[in-house]
Amino acid sequence: MIDLRSDTVTKPDETMREAAATAAVGDDVYGEDPTVTDLEARAAETVGKEAALYVPTGTMGNQVAARVHTDRGQEVLADRKSHVVKYELGGLAQHSSLQVRMLEADPRGVPTPAAVASGYVEESVHRPGTGLCCLENTHNVRGGLAIEPERIAAAASAARDLEVPVHLDGARVFNAAVALDVPVTAITEPVDSVMFCLSKGLGAPVGSMLAGSEEFIEEARRTRKLFGGGMRQVGVLAGPGLRALENVADLETDHENARALAAGLEGLEGLSVQEPETNIVLVDVAGTGLEVGDVLAELADGGVLATRFGPTTIRLCTHRDVGRADVERAVAVVEDVL
DSSP: OOOOOOOGOOOOOHHHHHHHHHHOOOGGTOOOOOOOOOHHHHHHHHTTOOOEEESSHHHHHHHHHHHHHTTTEEEEEETTTSSSHHSSSTTTHHHHEEEEEEEEEOOSSSOHHHHHHHHOOOOSOOOOEEEEEEEEBTTTTSSSSOOOOOHHHHHHHHHHHTTOOOOOOOOOOOHHHHHHTSSSHHTTTOOOOOOEEEEGGGGGSSSSEEEEEHHHHHHHHHHHHHTTTTOSSTTTHHHHHHHHGGGGGHHHHHHHHHHHHHHHHHTTTTEEEESSSSSSEEEGGGGOOHHHHHHHHHHHHTTTOEOOOOOEEEEEEEEETHHHHHHHHHHHHHHHHO
């Protein structure tokens, strides 16, 4: 089976399994797990922040950040198609009593400075005020777009001018850095906090990192405990996370495979394929006259798994467990289905 549903389906390789088996461990709630400590220091340095915190999931990282940055009842500015709005179960409201002011971002999913300014609410006797601006890179729903550093910087600068902190959902931020051929710090420097995943394209089985100032991470550690994320001998997971940080350069192979997949599908009648910028390929099947559910079912029968991503759209995601031969086979299966 060729699994193109997501890069979350990657399996840990032998080096990661060895890292898990040999990791030095301790009780991390007591701050005694040396492997976690090493991972947090390495992650912070990598994204150019003072400190970092290991969290089980990217969603928890985003939600912890929102809780720490804000006061209850405040508003959060976010693109209406962002992950924190669409795919985190209303966590901003449930966990932190926040209201979301959804912005119509530019076509690349980044609120313009003007949009940030117009969405801003000043605190008053009647209004709770704006407490946070959330950005995303790469942008998942919009097709894994690699958002340019200057766009991130412009939005962040507009928010900071209003004294509003900025959090970056950088689940796949290394994909963006590789695609744009820039240091990841060029993307993360303008924001106050950033979350990135060690799983997905980097291949770790579990875990994400939340990075920011030392003061921010100190409070985030306490909030992680509140959210049920205090972990004990978690070095067995942090070990593979350290190994994952060595896989950043491999992401270019995933991007090449995505481009090859898109090129193969673009030539098939009835399909409209969005040119991929990273490892996500969006395919509109409306021109085939087939229903998305039927396409997905027949692809699965042919040995290819994909994801529904809209009324007429499917998503295919390349990753480290998918080679060029798998891509060619997937194209052939789609052609057979059509």
